Amino acid sequence: MNEFVLARVLHVLGVVLWIGGVAMVTTVLIPAMAQMRSPAERREFFQRVESRFAPQARLTTLLVGVSGFYMVHILGAWDRFTQPSYWWMHAMVLIWLLFSVMLFVIEPRVLRRQVTDTAVQDAEERFVRMRRMHRIMLALSLITVAGAVAGSHGWMP
Numbered sequence: 649m650n651e652f653v654l655a656r657v658l659h660v661l662g663v664v665l666w667i668g669g670v671a672m673v674t675t676v677l678i679p680a681m682a683q684m685r686s687p688a689e690r691r692e693f694f695q696r697v698e699s700r701f702a703p704q705a706r707l708t709t710l711l712v713g714v715s716g717f718y719m720v721h722i723l724g725a726w727d728r729f730t731q732p733s734y735w736w737m738h739a740m741v742l743i744w745l746l747f748s749v750m751l752f753v754i755e756p757r758v759l760r761r762q763v764t765d766t767a768v769q770d771a772e773e774r775f776v777r778m779r780r781m782h783r784i785m786l787a788l789s790l791i792t793v794a795g796a797v798a799g800s801h802g803w804m805p
């Protein structure tokens with residue numbers, strides 16, 4: 649198996665684990681949390697799930713980034729970033745950047761602190777914001793996956 653194919657395999661495996669996890673959180677866990685009675689119950693559940701998912705998501709984000717840039721290098725495809733028809737390349741890097749900032753910068757510093765020490769009203773508003781954010785990120789990720797598969801197999805808009 650040559651290096652490019654291996655990078656592609658690792659890239660797609662990383663995407664499946666990572667975006668699949670985001671889909672699970674958005675469409676199953678967050679709706680289940682919405683039915684919980686107290687913010688304290690939600691908080692406890694969220695912390696238990698998050699402490700398992702976050703390290704896994706950080707690892708897959710790294711894998712997708714390294715394999716992605718390696719493929720750009722092997723393909724000599726840096727000039728794609730200057731062409732609008734390769735919007736799906738921009739979308740991949742954008743989604744990757746957004747998730748990286750969230751997982752490596754915002755999540756460890758801000759979210760964890762907020763989750764432990766705020767009033768019930770704040771907790772409710774934060775939950776609504778978190779649900780909206782997850783829906784937006786999942787929608788953008790799925791559009792990116794669709795565009796990347798179609799684009800890398802020859803589709804041009």
Ligand code: HEM
Binds near residue numbers: 716723744793796
């Ligand atoms: C640093 C970020 C990323 C870079 C540099 C990158 C780069 C690449 C490259 C060079 C390809 C191969 C294109 C070709 O064969 O013409 C590719 C394929 C692909 N990427 Fe990314 N990518 C990144 C992040 C992502 C993210 C975040 C996702 C998902 C949301 C994603 C999903 C895909 C998919 C689904 C394919 C197509 C695989 C196939 O059909 O064989 N990538 N990526």
